[in-house]
Structure formats: C-alpha cells, structure tokens
Amino acid sequence: MSLLSLPDIMIEPAVRAALLEDLGRAGDITSDAVIPPATQARVALVAREPGVVAGLDFARLTFRLVDPQIRFAPRLEDGARLQPGDIIADIDGPARGILTGERVALNFLGHLSGIASATRGIADAIAHTGAKITCTRKTTPGLRFAEKYAVRAGGGANHRFGLDDAILIKxxxxxIAGGVGVAMARARAAAGHLVKIEIEVDTLAQLDEALAHGPDAILLDNMTPETLREAVRRIGGRAIAEASGRINAETAPAIAESRVDLLSAGWLTHSARVLDIGLDFLD
Known part of the structure; x- marks a missing residue:
C-alpha cells in the first residue's frame, strides 16, 4: 500500500517555526560572512547507517523556504529502506541557502527517519503474525502529525491523534469514576454513533467486567504473553485486542503471537533514536 503524503499546508508551519528558531534575530551570520553571495553548490543527503527514510517533504520545504532557487531532487520516497552510503536526495543551488537550511532539514529528516526505522524493526519482527504495531499520544508537542506520519512510513499504524478522536478510558x-462498569456505562451513554470506545484493563477480572458493556477495543496493559492469550480467548473477536507495555523488537514477537490485533508503543515517537543522515558537498 502506498504511503499518503502530507500536504505542504500541514508541514509548512512546523518548518517555518524551526527555521525562525534557528535564524533568530540576525539570520545566518556565519554563512553570510564566509560565503560570497553568488556561490553555487551541489550536495547530497546521504544515509550513514541502515534504516528507513521519512520526512523528505520536510527537508524539501526547508530549503525552498530558505531560498526558492535551491533545487531538491529526491532519489527515494518516504518508507524506503536505507543502507549506508545510499543517496537520499540531490540538492543544488545557492550555497548560502543550502548551509542555512542544512541543520533544520537534517533535524527533521533524522528524527522522522529514526521513528520510521524503529517502527519498521518491530513491524518486521511481527510480520509472521496478524498484528500491527501502533503509536500513542506520547509525542513531541507540535510534531504529533509528523511523528505519526513517520510511524506509517515505517509500516506501522496510528492510534488516535488526540483526545477528540475516540473515547479511551484509562x-x-x-x-476516579468508581470502576470499570461505571466508566463504561457513562461512556456508552455519552458516545455518538461514530465514536469508538476503548478501555484499559490490567487484569482478567477487569476484562470480564468490561466485556459485559460491549467496548469496541480493549487495551491489555502490561500482561504476559500467557495472560494475553487467555484475554484474547475471552474477547473472542468481540472487540479489538491491543497490547501495551514493554514492547520492543525483542519482546514483540511473543506478544504478537498471543493473537492480539495491535501492539502499542509510546517510545516509538518519544524516544526513538535519530537516524544518522548527513549532507555531503559534491563540489
């Protein structure tokens, strides 16, 4: 399935904010002092390590906003796997503008590619099952849309984008409500016909209580693979089964083999390691 790109109108505010933060009150005084105005340059974005690329439109828009004369020609698409030395994109144009946009472009590209790479690692680890890896709301303020996009680029799925997407009873x-049954009954009374209801449970006893109220999805938190298998059996297809807690590339296969539908991991967006991508000058 092809990855749906984000329109520039969504990306531009984040890129503009990052550039304004970097340019400060006086602009790029280093490049302006050292590089003559007419100097042209050719550069390439190059992978330094294996991974998955994400965020090319953020890099493209960075250079375009700095100087519309900079040409950005990607060789790959978001979601492509990388090996060290792979050229991701060719860039040429005014050297001052390229240097000014370099760090912001690499910040976006490295961060989003790191998320995509971490997601791909788990997606590959559970590919033999029917489960999917998904993210959470544990995102960088202001960059949730971008980080959730990167999860999709890595082969993952998105959980809710905000508090208004769905009812998730934690x-x-x-x-505070006074129990699983009370919370579920109130949620069911308040939910519109298009609003899904998910509830988090820590024990099989809570699961049984929740199932009596017909949730659309159940978040099975910090359960062992053995307990998850029993939980899936009790759910019996009546609700989506989501597992969370201590999920990484090593633990994910056993969790997914319990036959849950989803594995959710907050660290994919809040703690994934940046992928090492560099900008190399060709001449």
Whole structure:
C-alpha cells in the first residue's frame, strides 16, 4: 500500500517555526560572512547507517523556504529502506541557502527517519503474525502529525491523534469514576454513533467486567504473553485486542503471537533514536 503524503499546508508551519528558531534575530551570520553571495553548490543527503527514510517533504520545504532557487531532487520516497552510503536526495543551488537550511532539514529528516526505522524493526519482527504495531499520544508537542506520519512510513499504524478522536478510558478514569462498569456505562451513554470506545484493563477480572458493556477495543496493559492469550480467548473477536507495555523488537514477537490485533508503543515517537543522515558537498 502506498504511503499518503502530507500536504505542504500541514508541514509548512512546523518548518517555518524551526527555521525562525534557528535564524533568530540576525539570520545566518556565519554563512553570510564566509560565503560570497553568488556561490553555487551541489550536495547530497546521504544515509550513514541502515534504516528507513521519512520526512523528505520536510527537508524539501526547508530549503525552498530558505531560498526558492535551491533545487531538491529526491532519489527515494518516504518508507524506503536505507543502507549506508545510499543517496537520499540531490540538492543544488545557492550555497548560502543550502548551509542555512542544512541543520533544520537534517533535524527533521533524522528524527522522522529514526521513528520510521524503529517502527519498521518491530513491524518486521511481527510480520509472521496478524498484528500491527501502533503509536500513542506520547509525542513531541507540535510534531504529533509528523511523528505519526513517520510511524506509517515505517509500516506501522496510528492510534488516535488526540483526545477528540475516540473515547479511551484509562486506569485513572476508572479509579476516579468508581470502576470499570461505571466508566463504561457513562461512556456508552455519552458516545455518538461514530465514536469508538476503548478501555484499559490490567487484569482478567477487569476484562470480564468490561466485556459485559460491549467496548469496541480493549487495551491489555502490561500482561504476559500467557495472560494475553487467555484475554484474547475471552474477547473472542468481540472487540479489538491491543497490547501495551514493554514492547520492543525483542519482546514483540511473543506478544504478537498471543493473537492480539495491535501492539502499542509510546517510545516509538518519544524516544526513538535519530537516524544518522548527513549532507555531503559534491563540489
């Protein structure tokens, strides 16, 4: 399935904010001092390590906003696998503008490619099952849309984008409401016909109580693979089964083999390691 790109109108505010933060009050005083105005340059974005690329439109738009005369020609598409030395994109044009946009472009590209690469690692690890890896709302403020896009580029799926997407009853909701049954009954009474309801449970007893109220999805939190298998059996296809807690490329296969539908991991967006991508000058 092809990856749907994000339109520039969504990307531009984040890129503009990053450039304004970097340019400060006086612009790129280093490049302006050292590089003559008419100097042209050819450069390439190059992978330094294996991974998956994501964020090419963020890099493209960075250079375009700095100087529309800079030409950005990608050789790959978001979601492509990388090996060290792979050229991701060719860039040429005014050298001052290229140097000014370099760090912002690499920040976006490295961060989003890191998320895509981490996601791909888990997606590959559970490819033999029917489960999918998904993200959470544990995202960088202001960059949720971009980070969730990177998860998709890595072969993952998206959880809700915000508090208004769906009803997700967490442990603190249950504690304050007075129990699983009370929380579910109130949610069912308040939800519109297009609003899904998911509830988090920590035990099989909570699961049984939740199932009596017909949730659309159940978040099975920090359960062992053995307990997850029993939970999936009890759910019996009546709701989407989502597992969370301690999920990484090593633990994911056993969790996915419990036959849950989804594995959710917050660290994909808040702690994935940046992928090493460099900008090499060709002449």
């Amino acid at each position: 442990d603190n909701h249950i504690a």
